[in-house]
Amino acid sequence: MTASVTTSPPTKRGRPGYDQESVLSIAVEVFNKHGYDATSMGKLAENLGISKSAIYHHVPSKGDLLRLALDEALVPLEAIAKDEQAAVGTAEERLKFFLRSTIRVLVKRQQYVTLLLRLRGNTEIERDALERRRAVDRKVSDLVIEAQQEGSLRSDIDPRTTTRLLFGTINSLVEWFREDGNVTAEQVEDHAITMMFDGLHKSDR
Amino acid sequence: MTASVTTSPPTKRGRPGYDQESVLSIAVEVFNKHGYDATSMGKLAENLGISKSAIYHHVPSKGDLLRLALDEALVPLEAIAKDEQAAVGTAEERLKFFLRSTIRVLVKRQQYVTLLLRLRGNTEIERDALERRRAVDRKVSDLVIEAQQEGSLRSDIDPRTTTRLLFGTINSLVEWFREDGNVTAEQVEDHAITMMFDGLHKSDR
Numbered sequence: 433m434t435a436s437v438t439t440s441p442p443t444k445r446g447r448p449g450y451d452q453e454s455v456l457s458i459a460v461e462v463f464n465k466h467g468y469d470a471t472s473m474g475k476l477a478e479n480l481g482i483s484k485s486a487i488y489h490h491v492p493s494k495g496d497l498l499r500l501a502l503d504e505a506l507v508p509l510e511a512i513a514k515d516e517q518a519a520v521g522t523a524e525e526r527l528k529f530f531l532r533s534t535i536r537v538l539v540k541r542q543q544y545v546t547l548l549l550r551l552r553g554n555t556e557i558e559r560d561a562l563e564r565r566r567a568v569d570r571k572v573s574d575l576v577i578e579a580q581q582e583g584s585l586r587s588d589i590d591p592r593t594t595t596r597l598l599f600g601t602i603n604s605l606v607e608w609f610r611e612d613g614n615v616t617a618e619q620v621e622d623h624a625i626t627m628m629f630d631g632l633h634k635s636d637r
Numbered sequence: 638m639t640a641s642v643t644t645s646p647p648t649k650r651g652r653p654g655y656d657q658e659s660v661l662s663i664a665v666e667v668f669n670k671h672g673y674d675a676t677s678m679g680k681l682a683e684n685l686g687i688s689k690s691a692i693y694h695h696v697p698s699k700g701d702l703l704r705l706a707l708d709e710a711l712v713p714l715e716a717i718a719k720d721e722q723a724a725v726g727t728a729e730e731r732l733k734f735f736l737r738s739t740i741r742v743l744v745k746r747q748q749y750v751t752l753l754l755r756l757r758g759n760t761e762i763e764r765d766a767l768e769r770r771r772a773v774d775r776k777v778s779d780l781v782i783e784a785q786q787e788g789s790l791r792s793d794i795d796p797r798t799t800t801r802l803l804f805g806t807i808n809s810l811v812e813w814f815r816e817d818g819n820v821t822a823e824q825v826e827d828h829a830i831t832m833m834f835d836g837l838h839k840s841d842r
Contacts, residue, residue, distance in 0.1 A: 438813065524838070560671075583839060584838065584839060585838065586839045589828045590819065592820075594828075594837060597829060599809075600805070600812070601806045604808060605805065607805070608801050614795065614798075615795065620798065623799075626791075626793070627799075628832060628836065628837055629837050630836040631833065632790050632833055632834050633729070633790065634788060634790060634792075634797060
């Protein structure tokens, strides 16, 4: 997991001498703005202020750029299940750990996760990424079922709807969360978990 | 508020004799699939299986189609505030009424709301629609502030984040809710309200 992608500032137009990470960071912005299908290597070159052949110096094809960009979201999402904390505690605690970690990836890799969430599956690379995303999602839906069975999660909402409401809430963060906004990434993580598990209604518990 | 738009089945390609509502219903699908900017009147005509001049018989321009389609979402959303129930009860009860009613519009006018949520504001028509949407959203954020002040809503989450979490959760419904899925529109409305206000954690209250 390379943190440098998100911390490197958006490089200015016309500046030559990109490394692969900067190319990736700008490419994902252009993909998200115009859509992957509608983005040609020519348009990318224009946004980078370099020639097409200079892009090909970094990556062999547009598809490779997409694959690398999707990995920036998928690799840390897949790493969550391998964290030792993912195996500790009740199913509800493990579910919370998963969701917290997912939110963390979402806010740190916002552009890359946005790209992943908007995929349509038109190409093999997109379909592979969607399959990997589904595998991650299944871990969460399995935990929802387990947490309902252990009695910690309310079961008057079926597991499938519960899972969708959870993903709906956290995935929407990529649309509205801004690092420079009025709340920090840590606060937003706490707040989302609080709403989803304890609700917004004020109570004494 | 005309209910007929959502109940009219998607008309098949090549069938002549559309009314304006069917044209609208297909236009919004094409806008959502390819993006408004990327959809020409020629592409619309192709999807409708009629000539461009036949479309112009129904609407003067692509912009008018967009405006009419956005009205299908905005008019019922704006009507919520005028419902007498919107003025009854505590701020929390009024907030719940607003959110429930919004969810109802979202699931009944899914395509039109999707179009509204994806607007970029490139044209005057889009900016007008976004302004009307913001006016609707402001009513909800005002109610959140009022409900926190009356003490019914938890105030350890700031009102702005609370509002965004609420909209994030309910707006995401347009992405995943399917009328023919395993839960009805009424259930999804109940379930979303339950999660947002009472939380998923099982408790005795």
